[in-house]
Amino acid sequence: MRIALIGDLHFYRLFAPPWRLLNKRPLGLLNLWFSRRRKFDHSILPSMVARVRALSPQMLLFSGDLTTTAMDSEFVIFRERLGSLMEDIPSLVVPGNHDRYTHQATRDRVMERNLPGVLPDRFPLLRELSPGWDVLLLNAAGPRFFSARGEVGRTQLDAASTALQSRRQELAGEARGLVVICTYPIAMPPGAHARPCHRLHGPSAERDLL
Helix, strand or coil, rough: CCCEECCCEEEECCCCHHHHHHCCCCHHHHHHHHEEEEHHHHHHHHHHHHHHHCCCCCCEEECCECCCCCCHHHHHHHHHHHHHHHHHEEEECCCHHHHCCCCCHHHHHHHHHHHHCCCCCCEEEEEEEEECEEEEEECCCCCCCCCCCCCCCCCHHHHHHHHHHHHHHCCCCCCEEEEECCCCCHCCCCCCCHHHHHHEEHHHHHHCCC
């Protein structure tokens, strides 16, 4: 099976209605205006989409941060640019911290409203990918005013553990691979580094689970 993994697209609008600025969003927009927008080269998107189509994957997995400040208008851009690809290829999405940028966007379920059928209704989600592989989707993103750290949480971890144990029993010990999709790294390979503010809080529990 062939999978295409896409993440950190960070679609954005440089302006927001005044009533959308009564939260953390002004800081994000200022940072975007003076710095971060230079790092997001969306001119390569057509070639990326063409490359994905040429690979003919059976599944698209999106690892989050599709938007910059979790506004409806940013999700609209995402659907305009990637919608046809997702219509042709089965797709699954996990939230990034920028997709849960404010408490209001999280409370109003802006991401869920804009990505029905692509974003799971609940997490964790364990699904078969192929006869030899499963995929586990975890939601570690949430609104934080200063830090960008993520947290899966004990409730989700317990549910993931139960689902994996049930899957092992169902397979009666059959050897199987597991793809884990989370916007934060569950474990860092040797030599790799992440800024402390972009790490997963309490990663040992997630590693123990896997």
